[in-house]
Amino acid sequence: MSTQEKQINKESGDLQILYSKLGKNIVMFQKVEGLLKYLISRSHVESLSDTHELNIEKSLKKVSGQTLGNLCNQFIDSVFEEKFQDKSSSFTFSFHIDVPKEFIEKREKNLKKINSERNSLVHEIYENYDLSCIESRTKLEKKLCALETLLDSEFKMLKTLVEKVILSSKEFLENVKNQH
Numbered sequence: 001m002s003t004q005e006k007q008i009n010k011e012s013g014d015l016q017i018l019y020s021k022l023g024k025n026i027v028m029f030q031k032v033e034g035l036l037k038y039l040i041s042r043s044h045v046e047s048l049s050d051t052h053e054l055n056i057e058k059s060l061k062k063v064s065g066q067t068l069g070n071l072c073n074q075f076i077d078s079v080f081e082e083k084f085q086d087k088s089s090s091f092t093f094s095f096h097i098d099v100p101k102e103f104i105e106k107r108e109k110n111l112k113k114i115n116s117e118r119n120s121l122v123h124e125i126y127e128n129y130d131l132s133c134i135e136s137r138t139k140l141e142k143k144l145c146a147l148e149t150l151l152d153s154e155f156k157m158l159k160t161l162v163e164k165v166i167l168s169s170k171e172f173l174e175n176v177k178n179q180h
Contacts, residue, residue, distance in 0.1 A: 018137055021144040022121065028151035029068065029118045035158035036071040037063045042165055043078040044094040068118055072111035076104065079161070095165060110154050117147050 041059035063071065079097060120128065130136040 014134075014137060015131060018131070018141055018144070021141060021148070022125075025121065025144055025147055025151060028148065028155060029114070032114065032151060032155050032158060033068050033071060035155065035162055036068075036075050037066070038162055039158065039165065040071065040074050040078050042095075042169070069115045072108075072115050075111065076108050095168065097161070107154075107157075110150060114147075114151060114154060117143075117150075121147075 037060070040063050044059070063074070066074070079095075125140075129140045131140075
């Protein structure tokens, strides 16, 4: 095999690794999006007083078609900010997580960065990177590695919140049952 053929094979392998990292990040974007939808849809659940059925499906429909950018904004507003609404003929379950202002600011900053990076990768990758150029591929690979770290960190935080919401919901419903 000639030196030129070896170089072509190496570049082809490098490109496959890059595509693999890109795909991994896209999957992480989807996982983060799914956890955001779960938390937003359950942050305020109502029940009509005559049926006592929870409107979780209605809440899920509200977020199902939302973009990642909209979900990031809704998440900050619905999960980290308490909102009361007076509805005399309904039962409402909502949760509010008391956290320091710095925590909220960091989440907001990270979610905005995730959304911005996702949009850049999905819509502008070929405008911003020349994948036939080794230096450009190296730059993209470094960016993908840093993004993977951020995505993994936010995913773990969101997953922990989901687990706490599930546990709290079960405890709440058990307490309601025991009082009647």
